[in-house]
Amino acid sequence: MSVDLDELRRLRRARDRMDREYAEPLDVPALARTALMSTAHFSRRFRDVYAETPYSYLMTRRIERAKELLRRGELSVTEVCFAVGCQSLGSFSTRFTELVGETPSAYRARGHDDLWAIPSCQTMVVTRPRRRRSPRGGSSGSREALAAARA
Numbered sequence: 001m002s003v004d005l006d007e008l009r010r011l012r013r014a015r016d017r018m019d020r021e022y023a024e025p026l027d028v029p030a031l032a033r034t035a036l037m038s039t040a041h042f043s044r045r046f047r048d049v050y051a052e053t054p055y056s057y058l059m060t061r062r063i064e065r066a067k068e069l070l071r072r073g074e075l076s077v078t079e080v081c082f083a084v085g086c087q088s089l090g091s092f093s094t095r096f097t098e099l100v101g102e103t104p105s106a107y108r109a110r111g112h113d114d115l116w117a118i119p120s121c122q123t124m125v126v127t128r129p130r131r132r133r134s135p136r137g138g139s140s141g142s143r144e145a146l147a148a149a150r151a
Contacts, residue, residue, distance in 0.1 A: 010035040011049055014042070015057065022061045023085040028054050062086060063099050070108040077104040 014035040018026060031054055032042035046054045062084040069080045078089055081104075086092040096104045 007037075007045065008049065010037065011042075011046055014046070014054070015050065018054070018058045018061055022058065022065060023083060025085065025087070026058060059095050060099065062092075063096055066092070066096060066104065067100065067107065070104060073108060077108060080104065 014031045017031065017034050028043055029039050032039045035042050035046075037045070043054060046057075050057060052060075066080050066084045069075055069083060070077070075083065077093070081089050081092040084092075093104055096107070100107055102110075
């Protein structure tokens with residue numbers, strides 16, 4: 001399918017909204033309205049352009065922000081769950097574990113002193129949640145990224 005610059009701008013507008021309003025109750029129909037598209041067309045084109053569904057992108061952003069709040073240690077896992085816009089602690093914990101490779105409680109409890117050695121401009125890249133792969137396919141977790149950043 002050809003690239004329409006106007007369509008890309010509208011998709012970017014919806015993606016920027018997810019980045020800004022990740023803690024708000026956003027759903028695909030609302031994001032499709034932001035992009036001035038039907039829900040089905042928006043979902044299809046978003047996946048074509050960004051290689052993930054709108055919901056997956058939003059949840060990744062939420063988990064990314066949750067990791068920051070958990071590293072600070074000032075909020076409980078439940079408070080973090082609701083602070084990043086998730087409505088269900090169970091769904092939040094499942095998705096967090098899927099992307100990060102450990103439960104939110106375990107992530108919060110372990111030390112994060114190793115991140116102080118990395119310049120702040122690289123911390124976001126190193127701690128970005130990534131989909132875990134099967135044991136046969138290897139993994140692309142943040143610990144591997146941290147080791148690579150130190151090398």
